[in-house]
Amino acid sequence: MKLWQGRFEKELNEEVSDFNSSIAFDHVMFREDIAGSVAHAQMLAMQGIIPPEDGKRIVVGLQGILEDLESGLLAIDPTAEDIHTFVEQVLTERIGEAGKRLHTARSRNDQVATDLRLYLRGRTAALITEVRRLATALVELAEAHVDTVMPGYTHLQVAQPITFAHHLMAYAQMLARDLSRLEDCQNRMNESPLGAGALAGTTHPIDRAMTAAALGFAAPCANSMDAVSDRDFCVELAACTALIMGHLSRLSEEVVLWCSSAYRFIELDDAFATGSSIMPQKKNPDITELVRGKSGRVTGDLVTLLTMLKALPMAYNKDMQEDKPAVFDAVDQTLACLRAVTPMMQTITVHPGNMRQAAAKGFINATDCADYLVKKGMPFRDAYKITGALVARCVKVGGTLEALPLEVFREASEMFGPDVYDAIDLGACVAQRCSEGGPAPTAVRKQIAAYRQKLAI
Ligand code: ARG
Numbered sequence: 001m002k003l004w005q006g007r008f009e010k011e012l013n014e015e016v017s018d019f020n021s022s023i024a025f026d027h028v029m030f031r032e033d034i035a036g037s038v039a040h041a042q043m044l045a046m047q048g049i050i051p052p053e054d055g056k057r058i059v060v061g062l063q064g065i066l067e068d069l070e071s072g073l074l075a076i077d078p079t080a081e082d083i084h085t086f087v088e089q090v091l092t093e094r095i096g097e098a099g100k101r102l103h104t105a106r107s108r109n110d111q112v113a114t115d116l117r118l119y120l121r122g123r124t125a126a127l128i129t130e131v132r133r134l135a136t137a138l139v140e141l142a143e144a145h146v147d148t149v150m151p152g153y154t155h156l157q158v159a160q161p162i163t164f165a166h167h168l169m170a171y172a173q174m175l176a177r178d179l180s181r182l183e184d185c186q187n188r189m190n191e192s193p194l195g196a197g198a199l200a201g202t203t204h205p206i207d208r209a210m211t212a213a214a215l216g217f218a219a220p221c222a223n224s225m226d227a228v229s230d231r232d233f234c235v236e237l238a239a240c241t242a243l244i245m246g247h248l249s250r251l252s253e254e255v256v257l258w259c260s261s262a263y264r265f266i267e268l269d270d271a272f273a274t275g276s277s278i279m280p281q282k283k284n285p286d287i288t289e290l291v292r293g294k295s296g297r298v299t300g301d302l303v304t305l306l307t308m309l310k311a312l313p314m315a316y317n318k319d320m321q322e323d324k325p326a327v328f329d330a331v332d333q334t335l336a337c338l339r340a341v342t343p344m345m346q347t348i349t350v351h352p353g354n355m356r357q358a359a360a361k362g363f364i365n366a367t368d369c370a371d372y373l374v375k376k377g378m379p380f381r382d383a384y385k386i387t388g389a390l391v392a393r394c395v396k397v398g399g400t401l402e403a404l405p406l407e408v409f410r411e412a413s414e415m416f417g418p419d420v421y422d423a424i425d426l427g428a429c430v431a432q433r434c435s436e437g438g439p440a441p442t443a444v445r446k447q448i449a450a451y452r453q454k455l456a457i
Helices: 015-019 023-046 052-071 083-101 108-144 164-189 208-214 224-229 234-260 286-309 316-345 352-359 368-376 380-397 404-413 427-430 442-453
Strands: 149-154 157-163
Touching: 023 052, 023 083, 023 208, 023 224, 023 316, 052 404, 052 427, 083 108, 108 164, 108 234, 108 316, 108 442, 149 164, 149 352, 149 427, 157 164, 157 352, 164 234, 164 442, 208 352, 234 286, 234 316, 286 442, 368 380, 380 404, 427 442
Parallel strands: none
Antiparallel strands: 149 157
């Protein structure tokens, strides 16, 4: 029998009852549901809305339910309507009359909004921990590769020389923004809907500030209708996870390339790669591909939430029950991906020789050659043209800029001198890119130090 069975002459149709139920996915919020009920009961007793002995009985009863759920002594009833009705029903079975007073001045609408904010606050904290772990791993790897020269690409074409450290720090910057977005989202979700009732507050003399403080919220939500119908915090968190997954998918794609036989820049540890059922030689980067795939799934969760909320009238509507599978999945998948990628990155073997070899190809020093002429006084556009012509000549004969004899340089421009070879040397090309935020070891060391300080890692 349903908790709300009062005006109905029939029990809910069995199939519809299953259809209506959310216990299969909202049972994970049992701790938060019980914490919310404890705070509510204590407030009701304090305000004289329920007798103090009943308040005590409710709190003790709820604590017993929590213990029994944690220990497995009490199992979640899969036929219950949701976690809120399940806990209230068990409480009333256990403590009798007093249990029936718990729902005074409360609705499941403010209850579910409260539980969800509390639960996601904890999940956001877990995400923050995992993003920090990955950021730390990347910074540590970067520190070991400040001098490891590799090709930088645009359009996947060799562009200008960089270092592996510089490349990794680009990802660290993305993760730093992810962290600040998560913290921002956590702050905004940290307001208490409890006491908003179904939508229009209550006639009882409740103290919303008291329950908000007891649950660690910064303040009560200001408007009772918004309190029960707002799911912005789910969208914001899903958006944070979709962006984290976007970043992880980019890193994953690069790892796939880097360990392919065409690149051989890195090798995955055996514990983080998989084999083929038919091809004995294979060592596949399955983790990264799965992360790439899951990024689409998490984006889908975000779109589900946005679409579910679009054009919903005030205030609570049952559509909102669909918020939980979507936002829980977004968080669970993102946490799982972060927990796989961090140790995978911590255990890679880097092949600096292959990176350097790849950087020596593709006229990666062409900009430096043009810059050499600019430093001798030539306008950049002229220097660009002259260098382009030299590159074209090399392409024809299959050579490199650094292998051209000095006469050839001087035929192209009188401004070339013997010091051009130092200027277009690969190591020098990187070392000279010491502008703020650039790849030169001096600049990257500064970047790493600032990053470590900012994130306290
Ligand atoms: N299971 C519901 C949800 O997840 C709880 C709130 C139900 N409220 C209601 N008036 N039907 O949204």
